[in-house]
Amino acid sequence: MIQKFILLFLIMVFPLFLLGKDLSSQGEIRDQIRIKLEIVQPGQPLTIRDQSLKTSDEIYAFYSNRAFREAWSSDGILTELAYELRFEIRQSKFDGLNPQAYHLGLIDAFFATFEINKKNGKANDPAELVDLELLLSDGFFQLAAHLEQGKVDPAQLKSTWEISPKSQKADYSALLSVSLEAGEIRRNLEQLYPKFTIYKRGREVIRALDEKRKSDSLSWKPVKIDKTIKVGGSNNSIPVIRQRLQFWGYMGQYEPEDPKVYDSALFIGVQEFQRKNGMEPDGALGKNTIAGINNSPLDLIGRASVNLERLRWLPDTIKEAEIILVNIANFRLDYINKMDTIFSSKVIVGQRYHASPIFSAPMSYLVFSPYWNIPTSIARNEIIPAIRKNPNYLSQKNMEVVTFSGKSVDPNSINWSDKSFPYMIRQRPGGSNSLGLVKFMFPNKYSVYIHDTPSRSLFEREDRALSHGCIRLQNPAEFAKILLSDMPGWTEEKIREAMNRKSELIVNLNRKISVVLVYLTFWADAKGQANFRQDIYNRDEEILTLLRK
Structure with missing residues (x-):
């Protein structure tokens, strides 16, 4: 009888003892979270195992709002959402981000320890649970911010990027609370992606390139050539070039008669490569084509990563109804x-x-038969030295000298050797005018605009980085017709007449159209096809270095 009473007592009391132990452990975790966050001095980062948490303020606000209750464990055991967040941190490499920036290495180490504890029937150390708790939350806040706003601050770059960022950012603390309540980490992080379909397509390209990288056994030592190689030519690098094009699927496998000879099968593969990479498909193995062929899967992942970052810098208003x-x-x-x-x-x-x-501004008017008011820098560095050598230069180029109020000045009255030049040089309207027959104006501090040009043959070049900064347009008459389509009377004939006047004609648009000048060396098209372009201004490397930190 006594034995039965003792057994019944143990059955009733022991679970309460275990529950009290669990509650005590949970209370200990909350206290440790609170103490750890409260002892941090304002402006100083919290450190976990020598790793600084970058979002201490957000972390404190988040946990204080939930009475310092743990978010990623329950009863001393990691939740499924903790595993889901770790997975999303790993997946951030497909966003072109570095998972190690979100403490992945240390998070993995804690997970491994807890897995061993589970196998051995050992309870997890509350202090370690607290450390992992804060690492995961910091990882979430950082990743959320980087997905929405970008990791790199474009204002800190050497090059210009003056497109206004997103006007508002999400409340990441509220986002985490909602994610935990709904049991949805991935879906809520995906809501922070740029609202452009090319972003998700770009992620899939990086994923495919990463798979390609895993199967890559080629040497990617850069191929170097002294001169362009054409069909029938021979070069020691031809076998490597053929192998790389076969690796990327631009041509099939075959046995060449002479591996070092540039044969017709390779020619077709080179043309296909050139077409897919925005080059003139002439089949010639020149400098630009070789530079493209030298890119390994890892190189292309880097280039794609840089451009996903650029997309994250863009405001969602880029998707507005009408844009140039x-x-x-x-x-x-x-x-x-x-x-x-x-x-x-x-x-x-x-x-x-x-x-x-790189900037954006609203287009508000067109100028037909424009004067070219020559910028001071061009006048000083190019025009005036030419006049000193050739006194007839102005008349030959249909140029004139005027005061800043527009009054004509006799060029013979000017001492062209004088360092001071209180005038303006402008080119009269006409077919030889450097701005062509029409310009499209979106006033900005750079004095950059879109315009026609008399130098039509330059559009046939593959590399068209040729101007002083303005944008020369191949089909300006067609563009003008489209922009003026909501204004009755602007027929093709009237546009042609306006483009051939002897004096300027300013036409204000009925609405302002956003003009955005961007710099994207990679994007994925509607078919998911990767498009890579030359980094003509050598800007990708700086961003990639900062992304990989």
């Missing part, structure tokens, strides 16, 4: 209306030492 988009690296302008590309044209952009800036 100029991708400098692609030498192309697209006019997009209601998500449809209505007009697309080749453009000429700034030379490497006169790079076209």
